[in-house]
Amino acid sequence: MTCAGMATTAAAQGTKTIRGADYTPTIWVDPDGCQHWVMDDGSEGYMTPNVNRHGIPVCDRSKLCGMVNSDQFFTSGSYRISNQGRARLAQFFQSNGADAFIVIGHTDSRGSDESNMKLSFNRAAAVANVGASAGANIVDVRGYGERMPRTTNKTSAGRAENRRVEIMCLN
Template identity: 55%
Template sequence: MAVVKSVSKAVRLIAGAAAMALVLVGLTATDAAAQRQRTIVGERYVPTIWVDPDGCQHWVIDNGIEGYMTPNRTPDGRPVCQRTNACLTMSTDTLFATGSHNLRPGAQARLSQFFSTNGSTAFVVYGHTDPRGGFQYNMNLSENRARTVANVAIASGGRVAAVRGFGPMHPVASNSTAAGMAQNRRVEVMCVQ
């Protein structure tokens, strides 16, 4: 009788160990399947080429949290740059009311006509002011005016590579006369060929 009890106990131990092994194998298989199906959310990479205000290309990749940018270079190490030239300079007096970045009536139609028929690869838009008013005020005003013109370019099917407001920092005429200040209040559009 003692022999039967020992054999019975041994069989139960072996059966229990086998059952435990089956459970562990099942759990491992489930974990492996889950690992194969795991999706990392938020890892979407958006590659693009950014053209700086000088017309030089930079490769950019952005995943929404941080990004990476490097200059696009030829095999011999020279930067890949496109030719840019000022293809439009307009007095802001004809585009905007004093102190405003809202376009005057008719200005949007003239700008749209220019951007839709120009044929450039991209545009870079610069805003400038005269020195009247505070420095930061003029920086913001020139940036907002440049952005308004850039929005017209985008709405007309153009690609805008950069928008920048320089305020009074790059005058083309003397600010000691009213005529000189009027020349300095301008929006320049650089055309990337």
């Protein structure tokens, strides 16, 4: 039976067809370097021919190639980059040689989850904007707030290390 036939049968039996949310076909790159896709029916997959012996995609084409200590580039609670910081970032993106970049923002645990998520994304977006202005291919921008700390948030040194923007290079 075709899909149209099923809809007709369902209508004839007095049942309702509920239309779900519309999906937009999308491609994105995760920090592991895997390109993922999602189709309009919600099915998802990987765009890589590389798999391990169990059929699981192996994509590790990315590496952490830069890290921005937030305290050096942003004032507390801000996502504005100084002119000197913009110049340093532009030089990094222009001299790196990667095919593409993923920019990921992080915060320490101070502040609400909502404000930390917003701040981390805005800082990552600010760095990504500098990269794009310098001609870099920015394929993804993310903010994880305080959810992926590098170290403890119980000390000021730990919190400072957790306030960062990571730049992943894809080759």
